[in-house]
Amino acid sequence: MEEQASIHNEAEWVPAYFHAKAEKWNALKSMAAQRAQYGHEAYASWQMHSWEELARSSEKALSPITSAPLREFKGASLYLS
DSSP: OHHHHHHHHHHHHHHHHHHHHHHHHHHHHHHHHHTTOHHHHHHHHHHHHHHHHHHHHHHHHHHHHHHSOOOOOTTHHHHHO
């Protein structure tokens, strides 16, 4: 059960990490736009979209793990002793 919970948590953390990176690049894009740094803005936009795509694809790939209920196996305690 503990290992299942760990894997489930990690499957949620991966897309969350990618979302956080996308948000960071979105903020940098906004800063560059305010300063009229168009090259920086374009690069930040590209980075933001790349991280958003990673978030979307990882959510899709990991959805079987995150949507599955955690189960406790009755025989699991036999292997712990």
